[in-house]
Amino acid sequence: MRYCSLGSGSRGNATLIEYGRTRLLVDCGFSLRATEQRLAAAGLSPHQLTAILVTHEHSDHIKGVERLAQRYRLPVYMTAGTYLGMGETALPVELIRFGQELVIGEIRVTPVPVPHDAREPCQFIFDSGSHRLGVLTDTGMITPLITEMYSGLDALFLEANYDPLMLANGPYPPFLRARVGGQLGHLSNQQAAGLLEAIDMSALKYVAIAHISEKNNRPELALGELSRVLDGWEGELRLAVQNHGLPWQDITGNTQPHLAHIGSR
Template sequence: MRYCSLGSGSRGNATLVESGRTRLLVDCGFSLRTTEQRLAALGLSARQLTAILVTHEHSDHVQGVERLARRYGLPVFMTPGTFHGMRNADLAFQPIELDRCFSIGEIEVTPVAVPHDAREPCQFIFDDGDCRLGVLTDTGTITPWIIQRYRQLDALFLEANYDPHMLANGPYPPRLQARVGGALGHLSNQQAAAMLAAVDRSKLRHVTIAHISEKNNRPDLALGELASTLQDWDGQLLLAVQDQGLPWQDISALPTYHFADTGSR
């Protein structure tokens, strides 16, 4: 299994998960043209996608979903609440049920219920039998259920949206500050770090920091907060950004050992 990001932040989000010949696009918050360009930069055409999965109906996650799906005949999976939240979307969709796994090609998908200010939001865990990848963004609170579901992952794509000091002293009006920092908003750097401290990291090889606010956070602050929690960890800490996204990252369920050939059998 491998994953990458076409871009992550308040101006658009799209994450790609691949195993074998199955390629799943999680959200499409960019225009059709931008999505096509960013896929091409990763060596792919939209014709090579298997399906689109939608976490929730906010525009930075669904702006390009309808046009991409129609142009390339792609099935779209989302909760019924998310579909109705898209307001008369001209789109046939495959309904999914929270916390009930289903399979698309070579990947088993588990939609996980999360607290966010949307109609029926979810995030996803992907399992191809060898590796497990969790995507967890747009979540206001880390619940015990999330901790339970996101245990024993090989990789985690995790939101660290804001720094509380920057949010409190930034350009957002009080009402928007309360929304972002509330129980149905987004995860702060500190909440993301607490999530990492709480989960079983024995198999975890990759952590990608995602959905960083351009106005209420800085990459160095997010990296510093999470790195302090991961001091005893020997995996990779990565960063998905708004304009460049994140290149392909391969996930290995087990370490690969290279032995010298001694000539004996």
């Protein structure tokens, strides 16, 4: 199993998960043309995709979903609330129901409900049968269910959206600061680190920091906070960025301990 990010941040998100001949795209927050270009940079054609999974209806996650799905005849999976939240659309969808796993091609997918200011948001855990990858972004707080579901993973794509001091003193108006930092907003660097402290990390070898705010965070702050709780951990810590995403990460091979440097791609 391997995964990559086509881009992660407030200007667009898309994450690829691949196992065998199954390739799942989680969200598509870029225009059709930009998505095609980013897929090409990852060595793929849209024709090679198996399905699109949507976490929630915010524009930085769904901007290109409808056009990509229609042009390449891709099935789309989302919750009923997300479908309603998208508004008028002729897009046929497969509905996600919490408590029910999906089997898409060679990958078993578990949807996880998360607190976020959307109609019925979810995140996902992907299981190849021998390795498990968790994707967790756009989450306002860590719930007991999240701690339970994201324990025992081999890899984790984890939001560290903001630094509290930068958010408090940044350019956002008060209502937007309250939204981002609230229980239905995003995870701070400290909340992301707290999840790592709370979960079973005995199998965890790969962590990628995702959805970093360009105005309320800095890569070195997120990396520093997570590195602090990963002291002595023998694994790889990476960084997904807005413009270049994150290259393919193979979570099945052997790894040498590595902490990503600032600006890594």
